[in-house]
Amino acid sequence: MISEKIQKIKSELPQWVDLVAVSKFHTPDAIMEAYNAGQRLFGENRPQELAQKVPVLPKDIKWHFLGHLQKNKIKLVVPNAYLIQSIDTEELLRAVDRYAAANDIKTRCLLEVYIAKEESKQGFSPEEIVALLDKLRTEPLSSTTICGLMGMASFTSDTEQVRGEFKRIAELYNNIKNSYSEFLPQFNILSIGMSGDYKIAVEEGSTMVRIGTGIFGPRQYY
Ligand SMILES: *Cc1c(COP(=O)(O)O)cnc(C)c1O
Numbered sequence: 437m438i439s440e441k442i443q444k445i446k447s448e449l450p451q452w453v454d455l456v457a458v459s460k461f462h463t464p465d466a467i468m469e470a471y472n473a474g475q476r477l478f479g480e481n482r483p484q485e486l487a488q489k490v491p492v493l494p495k496d497i498k499w500h501f502l503g504h505l506q507k508n509k510i511k512l513v514v515p516n517a518y519l520i521q522s523i524d525t526e527e528l529l530r531a532v533d534r535y536a537a538a539n540d541i542k543t544r545c546l547l548e549v550y551i552a553k554e555e556s557k558q559g560f561s562p563e564e565i566v567a568l569l570d571k572l573r574t575e576p577l578s579s580t581t582i583c584g585l586m587g588m589a590s591f592t593s594d595t596e597q598v599r600g601e602f603k604r605i606a607e608l609y610n611n612i613k614n615s616y617s618e619f620l621p622q623f624n625i626l627s628i629g630m631s632g633d634y635k636i637a638v639e640e641g642s643t644m645v646r647i648g649t650g651i652f653g654p655r656q657y658y
Contacts, residue, residue, distance in 0.1 A: 438466060439473030441651045445634075449645065453638055456500050456627075458648030460485065461655040464492055470651065471497065479521075479646050483509035490516045502586075502646060504558055510535045514543050521546040521586040521627055521646075524558040526568055529580065536579035544581050546627055549608060551601045552590040559587070562608045569616060584625030584643075585609050589633055598633050602640040609641070 446455060458479040459467045467478060471494060480486040481503025490499060498518035505513060505520070505528060513520060514535050523529050523545045536543040547568070550559030560568065565585070572582075587605040589598040609626045616623060629637025631650035638645065648655065 437653075438469040438651060442470055442473045442475050445647060445650060448635070449638065453642055454625075454644045456502075456644060456646045457651050458502065458630075458646050459489075459652065460503075460648065461657060462648075462652045464489060466652055467493055467497075477518075479648070481522075483512035486516050487512040500646075505532075507531045514541055515539070517543070519544045519546065519583065519625075522548050522558070524548045524550075524560065526571075529568075529577070533577045533580040542579055542581070544583050544622075546584050546586040546625060547582060549585050549587045549605055551604050552588055557588065562604070565608065565612070569612065569620070573619060581622050582620055583622050584627065585612075586627040588630070589628070589637075595633075595636060599636050599640060602628050602633075602637050602642075606641040 449455060454477060456477045456479045457470050457475050460481045476496060477498050477500060479500040479502045480489065483505065486499060486501060499516055501513050501517040501520045502522050505522060507528065510532055514532060520532065520543065529545065532543060532545065547565055548559035549565060550557050550561055585605060585608065589601040592598065605628055606626060613623055625644050626642055627644040627646060628642045629645035631647050634645040634647060
């Protein structure tokens with residue numbers, strides 16, 4: 437069934453939208469089922485789980501890290517992640533960059549933008565993102581490429597609210613892409629859309645959706 441779900445979702449996505457299969461809490465066997473259906477991008481949200489899965493699964497998987505990252509776990513994530521999607525403070529970004537530089541690794545990141553109304557969500561406000569990018573012009577990173585934005589909409593059945601939040605993130609993304617094109621030539625990923633809202637996200641300009649439940653079914657939290 438995993439392979440059928442992947443085929444179905446892929447057939448619905450425009451070809452320029454990448455599908456990240458969010459495999460957190462799912463077993464290597466389930467991941468292999470998706471892999472055998474052609475899936476190569478997978479997402480994890482816990483550093484330890486990522487570091488355990490990477491060595492036992494095929495080398496051509498591109499792992500995405502999506503969870504809150506504490507500084508003492510950077511060493512588990514930077515060597516294993518093709519893209520860290522959840523950079524939510526400047527301090528974390530600088531720490532990732534320092535670790536990467538010290539270990540001769542080039543790392544790719546997205547900045548997590550906070551739009552949703554829920555109090556608990558992590559990330560930068562749109563204003564903070566612009567301020568950070570301006571600061572990076574004078575205090576540049578050495579081993580990190582900023583490749584775009586990641587965002588989540590509020591967890592609500594109000595689809596117009598979700599659409600409005602995605603619109604704001606997409607507007608910020610497009611503004612940055614236009615105004616910083618020389619400074620950030622690789623800024624070309626807008627990661628919005630999960631199982632419940634990816635169709636709306638794609639309509640609003642997503643270039644990358646992150647789907648867990650819609651592929652693997654419900655997670656068993658252990
Ligand atoms: C878990 C997770 C997803 C996938 O959520 P589903 O609703 O299962 O598709 C996407 N993005 C992030 C950041 C996540 O933590």
